[in-house]
Amino acid sequence: MTAFAAPAFPAPARRLGLRSGLRNTFTLTWRSVLKIRTNLEDLLGLSLQPIMYLLLFTYVFGGAIAGGTHAYLQFSLPGILVLSVVFATLGTGLMLNQDIANGIFDRFRSLPIARSAPLAGAILGDLVRYSISVAVTLGFGMILGFRITTSPLSAIAACLLLLVFALAMCWFSALIGLLAKTPQGVQWFGFLAMFPLVFGSNLLVPAATMPGWLQAFVKVNPITYLTEAERGLLTGGPVATPAIRSLLWALGIFIVFAPLAVRVYRRKT
Amino acid sequence: MRYDATSANAIEATGLIKRFGKTTALAGVDLVARPGRVLGVLGPNGAGKTTAVRILATLLRPDGGQASVFGYDVLRDAYQVRQLIGLTGQYASVDEGLSGTNNLIMIGRLLGLPRAQARARAAELLARFELTDAAGRIVKTYSGGMRRRLDLAASLVGRPRVLFLDEPTTGLDPNSRTDAWAMIRGLVSDGVTVLLTTQYLDEADQLAHDIVVIDKGKVIATGTPDELKARTGGQVLLVAPSDPARLAEAATLLEALAGAEVTTDAEAGAVSAPVADKALLPRVVRELDGRGIELAEFTLRKPSLDEVFFTLTCHRADDEEDTQTRELEDTSR
Numbered sequence: 001m002t003a004f005a006a007p008a009f010p011a012p013a014r015r016l017g018l019r020s021g022l023r024n025t026f027t028l029t030w031r032s033v034l035k036i037r038t039n040l041e042d043l044l045g046l047s048l049q050p051i052m053y054l055l056l057f058t059y060v061f062g063g064a065i066a067g068g069t070h071a072y073l074q075f076s077l078p079g080i081l082v083l084s085v086v087f088a089t090l091g092t093g094l095m096l097n098q099d100i101a102n103g104i105f106d107r108f109r110s111l112p113i114a115r116s117a118p119l120a121g122a123i124l125g126d127l128v129r130y131s132i133s134v135a136v137t138l139g140f141g142m143i144l145g146f147r148i149t150t151s152p153l154s155a156i157a158a159c160l161l162l163l164v165f166a167l168a169m170c171w172f173s174a175l176i177g178l179l180a181k182t183p184q185g186v187q188w189f190g191f192l193a194m195f196p197l198v199f200g201s202n203l204l205v206p207a208a209t210m211p212g213w214l215q216a217f218v219k220v221n222p223i224t225y226l227t228e229a230e231r232g233l234l235t236g237g238p239v240a241t242p243a244i245r246s247l248l249w250a251l252g253i254f255i256v257f258a259p260l261a262v263r264v265y266r267r268k269t
Numbered sequence: 270m271r272y273d274a275t276s277a278n279a280i281e282a283t284g285l286i287k288r289f290g291k292t293t294a295l296a297g298v299d300l301v302a303r304p305g306r307v308l309g310v311l312g313p314n315g316a317g318k319t320t321a322v323r324i325l326a327t328l329l330r331p332d333g334g335q336a337s338v339f340g341y342d343v344l345r346d347a348y349q350v351r352q353l354i355g356l357t358g359q360y361a362s363v364d365e366g367l368s369g370t371n372n373l374i375m376i377g378r379l380l381g382l383p384r385a386q387a388r389a390r391a392a393e394l395l396a397r398f399e400l401t402d403a404a405g406r407i408v409k410t411y412s413g414g415m416r417r418r419l420d421l422a423a424s425l426v427g428r429p430r431v432l433f434l435d436e437p438t439t440g441l442d443p444n445s446r447t448d449a450w451a452m453i454r455g456l457v458s459d460g461v462t463v464l465l466t467t468q469y470l471d472e473a474d475q476l477a478h479d480i481v482v483i484d485k486g487k488v489i490a491t492g493t494p495d496e497l498k499a500r501t502g503g504q505v506l507l508v509a510p511s512d513p514a515r516l517a518e519a520a521t522l523l524e525a526l527a528g529a530e531v532t533t534d535a536e537a538g539a540v541s542a543p544v545a546d547k548a549l550l551p552r553v554v555r556e557l558d559g560r561g562i563e564l565a566e567f568t569l570r571k572p573s574l575d576e577v578f579f580t581l582t583c584h585r586a587d588d589e590e591d592t593q594t595r596e597l598e599d600t601s602r
Contacts, residue, residue: 107358
C-alpha cells in the first residue's frame with residue numbers, strides 16, 4: 001500500500017467562482033424566459049389584462065371623469081401602465097411559490113450552484129414578462145388613440161422607469177411567494193397589499209375630489225409619484241421630482257424587501 | 270487526503286437528530302454506505318427516511334449529529350458534497366413547464382457544461398431512459414412513470430458518485446419498477462454508491478447490499494438482507510388445509526404447537542408460523558393427521574423481509590403519530 005492511494009474521482013472544487021455564479025443566474029433566467037413561452041395561459045393573461053383595463057376604464061370612466069374618452073385615455077394610460085406592471089409582479093411570487101411546492105428548488109439546492117441564482121434568475125426572467133405587459137399596454141393604448149406628446153427618448157425613459165420600479169416591487173412579491181403556503185395565499189396577500197396601494201392613488205382619477213385623509217395617503221403613495229412621472233414622460237408635465245421620488249421609493253422597497261426575501265429563501269434552503 | 274475514496278465511506282452519519290417543533294423526526298440515526306454498494310433505508314411512512322436523506326443531501330440542517338459524503342461534511346463542505354451527489358426526491362423535482370430536453374440541458378448548464386455538451390448529455394440520458402420520443406414535450410404532459418424516469422435522468426446529468434433515491438418507485442406500475450431496478454443495478458455496476466429509501470421490502474431485498482431499518486426516528490436494525498432474515502429466528506412453516514373450513518382449527522393447533530403467534534391468510538386458505546426448532550414439523554403433521562385435517566400445502570421457507578420488518582417494527586405503518594411527522598416534514602420543505 002502506498003501512502004497516497006489514487007483517488008477514484010477528481011477532488012471537488014473548493015468554492016464557486018463569481019463567473020460561475022453569474023452563469024448559473026443566466027441559465028435560470030433562460031429557464032424563466034422559456035417558461036413564459038410555454039405557459040400560454042400566463043402569456044394570455046399577461047397580455048389580455050392591460051387590454052381589459054384599457055377598454056373598461058377608458059369607456060366606463062372616461063365620460064364621467066374627463067368628459068370624453070380621448071381626454072381620459074391621455075390621462076389614464078400612464079396610470080394603467082403602472083397598474084398592469086405592478087400586478088404583473090405578483091407573477092414572480094406565484095412562480096416561486098409553485099417552484100418550492102413542486103420540488104424543483106430542492107433540485108437546485110442539491111446542485112453545486114450559487115445559492116441565490118434560482119431567486120435572481122426568476123426575477124431577471126420576469127423582466128421579460130414586465131416588458132410584455134408594458135409593450136401591450138402602450139401598443140393597445142395607441143391603437144385606442146393615445147398619443148405620446150413628448151419625445152421617443154422620454155417614452156423610452158418612461159418604460160425603463162416602470163421596469164426599475166417593477167424590479168423593486170417584485171421582491172415584495174417574492175417575499176409573499178416564499179412565505180405563503182399555497183398559490184391562493186400568494187394571490188390573496190398580494191391583492192390585499194397591492195389594491196389599496198394601486199387604487200389609493202391618482203392613477204385613475206385626480207385626487208382633488210377625495211376626502212382629506214385619503215389625499216394625505218395618496219400624497220405619500222409611491223404609486224402616485226410613479227404615475228406622475230409616467231404622465232410627465234409620456235404626455236408632458238413635471239418629471240424630475242416625481243421621477244426621483246419614484247426611484248427613491250423603488251430603492252427603499254428594494255432595500256427592505258430584497259434582504260427579507262433572501263433571508264426567508266435562505267432559511268427555507 | 271480527504272478524497273481518498275479507497276478508505277472513506279461513501280456516506281457516514283452519526284447521531285443525526287432532527288426535530289420539527291415538538292415532533293422528533295430523527296432521534297440519533299447512525300448509518301454507513303460503503304462505496305459502490307446500495308444501502309437500503311427501510312421504514313414505514315413517517316419513520317424519518319426522507320428527513321435523513323434531506324440532511325445527507327445538504328437540503329436540511331440537522332439539530333445534532335454529523336454526516337459526511339466521501340469525507341466531506343454536509344454542513345461545512347456542502348459545496349463539495351453537492352458536486353458528488355445526485356438526488357431523486359420522493360416528489361418528482363423536474364420543471365413541469367419545460368420540455369424533457371430543456372430540463373436536462375438546464376441542469377447540464379448549471380453544472381458548468383458548455384451548451385453543446387449539455388445538449389449531447391441530455392440526448393444521451395433521454396435515450397437511456399427511453400424518453401427520446403417525448404423529449405420535446407412539456408413535462409406537464411408526461412405520465413407518472415415518465416416523470417420519474419426524467420427525474421432520475423436529471424440526477425445523473427452530473428455523473429454523481431453518490432445517488433440518493435428517495436422512494437424512487439413509489440407509484441410506479443410493476444413494469445416500470447422492474448425497469449427502475451435494472452437501471453439502479455446498472456449504475457451500481459458503474460461504481461455509483463446508492464442510498465435508497467423504500468417502503469417496499471422486496472425492493473430492498475432485490476437491490477440493497479446493506480439495510481438500515483428506521484422506525485420512529487431510530488435505527489432499529491442493520492445488516493445484510495440475509496442477516497436480517499436470520500435475525501427473526503429460523504424459518505416459517507406454512508400450512509394450508511384442503512378444506513378451507515378447517516383453517517381456524519389448523520391455526521389454533523399450530524399456535525399451540527409452535528408457541529408463537531400465527532398469521533392467518535384467509536384468502537389463500539393458509540396459516541403460517543415461525544419455527545425455531547425443526548423437530549416441530551413431524552409433530553405438526555401427526556397432530557393434523559390425528560384430527561383428520563387433510564393438507565393441500567405444507568412448506569418450510571425462509572421468512573420474507575416483510576415478516577422481518579413486521580417483527581422489527583411491531584406496529585402498523587399508518588399510526589397517527591407517524592402521519593403527523595410526515596406532515597411536518599412536508600411543511601418544512
